[in-house]
Amino acid sequence: MMTKTLTLGAALALMATTASAQTPIYGSWPPASDYLNTDTLPEAFAMISEATGGSLEWELIAGGQLADGRGTLAAVTDDLMQGGLQIPVYTPEAMPNLTLLYSIVVPGDDPMAAAAAAAETIFLNCPECLEEARENNVLPLGGFASASYRLMCTEPPASLADRAGRRIRATGGYGEMATLGGGTPMSVTLTEAVGLLQRGGLDCLMATREWLQTYGYGEYAKYVTDLPLGNAAPAVGFLINHDLFTGLSADEQAALLHASAFITAKHTIGNYVLRDQESFENQQEVNGVELVEPADDLRAMVEGFADHDRARLIEVGTRLGVSDPEALIETYLAAVDRWRPVSAELGTDIEAWTQRLWDEVFAQVDPSSL
16 A cells, blocks of 8 residues: 555656646757757757756757748747747847857857857856847857858859859858958858759858758858868857746756856867868768868968958947947957867867856856846
């Protein structure tokens, strides 16, 4: 009889837990095969479930079934879904400070330094960033940086002359880089670019090598210039509904902030450092993608771009309504410089990066201030 009583008690406890569990929905617009959907988010959501004892069980719906790249912010704001992937430049006026950050092209190829610096800037040094997020009823967690973009085209693009007049998919600061090189920038989403390449509406992309495989660009853009164009951050990998966050317990909020640190490390390293190279090698083998050696004029343009672009960034920030765009730019780039030695120290150790981001950024945040 005692055994039956305990079994019934356990069953009732389980039913109570299940009944009280929240099941927020994350609507992801990249294809189901994207690393975000196959690796980063499932691991992050499992961590949240474990840390909260099952009180938060995120559901992932991939492939743009709920919202596309441009519609994600509105869908999360309006609670049509509680989480998603946001690219700030797709809706630039909504959160001007984040848009300005996204528009900065960081020289070189150190995506983790850029991603960590963006997290530090947003959560510790940019109260306007968080205020804008609150005004949109969202919280910009899980920001990651892409690998350095490369120029990839349907015909070999070695020099500036080769780029003249070409229609180039380029967003943020890369749009200015395309213009400076004589091309015509086109601000289209990653998924829109596939059809345009296929129909001849695009000649080139400024994109990461990983997207050759994930989005199928390698079927059409078979020529990749062997020249890093710089890193951009933050893409907001875990944009969540603000009302959801404020309604959670302290332990649940902490679990989401821990997951934010993990997503930043996991997706930046797993997808844009490790898989970026693997995907490129795959596309060389499967689709015959080729490396193109850049001409000296193209290399010189890229090396001098950051200095050239400063005035444009300040103008863009001012036009968007950023109170002090120059200060935001300086704060972010100074943070990048601080994180570069950490990047050299930690390399591709995702666990170590997650802990460092927690210790130096998210553990310093008062959740009630968000």
